[in-house]
Amino acid sequence: MYTFAYKGKRYTTYLNYTVAGIYIHIPFCKKACFYCDFHFSVSLKHKADLVAAIQKELVRRKTYFEPNEKIASIYFGGGTPSVLLFHEIDEILGAVYENYTVSPQVEITFECNPDDLSLEYLKMLKMVGINRLSIGLQSFNEEHLTWMNRSHTALQSIQCVHDAAIVGFKDITIDLIYGLPHLQNEEWRATIKKALALPINHLSAYSLTMEENTPYHKLVQQKKYQEPDEDFTSGHYDILIEEIDAAGWQHYEVSNFCKNDNYSKHNTAYWQQKKYLGVGPSAHSYDLQSRSFNVSNNAMYLEYIAANKKTYEIEELTAQNRLNETLLTGLRAIWGVDLAEILKTHNYDILKLYAEELAYWQSVNWVQLHGTILRLTDKGLLFADYIASELFADEDHSSHTSS
């Protein structure tokens, strides 16, 4: 275990999150946010069937984990899980508890939209065992919410967080979006301040991106909307980092921030290459050797489950894939990657092969080396994917290794 200091705080290189997780995809939304390319349907007609099918998949894939592998994280994502009713959440969780070994300290995160979070609904979530809320708040500005075709109002964005705290939720994270064309710098700064003053301990902030096959993409093609502007967006990112620092919060992953070490266990497990099972249409799974991808179509998913057919495609990972994924995901987070571990596991000597690049990135304060731990600075995190890809191994990476 190696610890290092950054911005006056001590970090341990690897968290003690040797966790396995389960992700449950709820593929329904009330409205389609115009930038979103996740898998969901705005018709809730088959919701009950889907909930039953997800339970069947949980039973069918129970051998994905060894009986002694404890599930430390359960994550309801989507789509919008808050379209679910009490008994639907209870039944899904029941299927998890009956078929898997769940840690007593399990983190159970539930993604929700502000307009679903009445006091009654929040109390019900608490009662059913949810202990962490992830609220898709995105903005406090009515016009921006309308522009994005969000289903909630600005008032609901604020009220629901206070109500969640009143009901007793201690672990609350919210999502914000920046880089919106009409979001001026000072408004963005005020938005962050307002968010950090809420009773939350975690924040995810994402820049607006234009994904293919989204209404946003079509509108830009029709010249009705502007594309996100990179300089404008990176200005928002700088403001975000300034405000996070000023509030004494931790920037622990490219887009994720927390106070008092309240990292997302579930996502940290992704970044640290831990095993997870994903159930429901479009969900992915990873067992350290292969990835599997469920079909991204509700009707087909229902059909496969009913016919007892496989719902997923498998991709076996080569050593090269695993090494590059370790770099790509590991460098996104504050703990970085251990180059000695990579040398030992993959016989790939990054310190020797990329001495020049590492020296340059250190000189421009993009990376830091703490012994053999390579980690990115706040500035470097903005280029995390680029830096990781520069260090990628090619197919016969053994030919590049030190002798």
Ligand code: SF4
């Ligand atoms: S609520 Fe979430 S999943 Fe649904 S359309 Fe909006 S961003 Fe996408």
